[in-house]
């Protein structure tokens with residue numbers, strides 16, 4: 001089902017026109033209302049009149065996460081507080097969180113984004129959507145909740161945590177849809193597998209919406225087979241609204257982006273120049289119709305590419321390829337770029353291992369050490385190190401050939417690597433403490 005055929009299936013020339021109109025309007029709006037944008041544009045000698053179509057977007061300055069932190073909490077806000085209806089914030093691991101504020105219109109637009117994603121999976125009336133994202137400042141919980149409301153489904157706001165109860169309610173209330181981070185979904189799947197009280201065959205789950213962290217095709221297979229569902233990626237970021245900036249259709253050949261609301265660009269992160277069509281680079285978003293806190297050319301740090309060919313599902317909305325990683329998450333180990341998501345993708349090629357892993361990077365005698373904890377599945381585990389060797393060797397060889405670094409692999413007991421209920425933590429870079 002297509003939630004908003006007019007926007008999702010708009011001919012590209014019409015979309016270009018709509019984006020142009022919206023960009024001109026939002027640039028003028030930001031220039032007049034937000035000193036931050038006025039200052040930045042003045043410095044470049046740019047006036048809102050210089051922006052005549054969406055193609056002029058390249059003239060505009062970028063906005064970075066540092067800008068958002070510097071303007072904490074409401075420096076980028078374009079409306080008086082009396083027009084704001086909600087405040088969210090992303091969990092800042094270091095320093096101040098990133099703040100997002102919303103007017104009624106913004107919440108409406110956000111829930112439509114989520115509703116479009118849910119409709120991609122034919123989720124609607126009669127579906128029980130178990131929202132196991134955390135409810136709170138994090139946009140996951142309320143974002144999925146409002147989207148579920150918009151498609152007319154039944155909202156089951158369990159929030160994250162208390163897995164036993166989650167599973168009991170999933171069975172007793174007949175949840176048909178699970179929405180949470182992929183790592184938490186995997187944790188729930190493992191608990192269901194271990195439980196003798198519940199049986200996945202007695203559950204009604206059929207769809208999963210997973211997002212807020214990058215995940216791999218291997219993880220998708222794992223979740224689909226363990227939970228008996230079709231798993232869909234839902235993409236978003238607090239800076240643009242939250243989840244629902246885009247999502248996968250049933251073709252699962254990339255993530256459709258709702259480009260009538262969020263204009264995507266791909267730039268070269270080093271030169272900051274636009275990349276050629278189809279080239280990989282850093283994803284940049286401009287919110288084209290947000291009222292409370294519109295953001296111009298926000299550098300997401302997500303590395304991906306855009307696919308403009310029409311999709312078999314009928315949508316013309318541009319598709320984003322799987323995110324290769326975040327330039328923020330990228331580790332440089334012995335001069336080699338390593339994305340944790342690549343390690344995860346390799347791990348899921350080996351059915352003897354669970355997809356759980358933990359990377360520790362440290363520096364000893366001026367040399368980077370890369371330690372990788374992995375878990376064998378129950379049926380393959382033996383505490384005897386000599387029996388583990390045959391499993392380590394192929395994984396080691398594959399990592400050396402794909403990533404180009406030599407990992408120290410440690411096999412851990414099943415279920416011993418910490419599971420997370422929100423966004424997964426896969427890396428401890430101890431080198432930071434020695435600097």
Ligand SMILES: [Zn+2]
Pocket residue numbers: 249250251256311312313314315
């Ligand atoms: Zn499609």
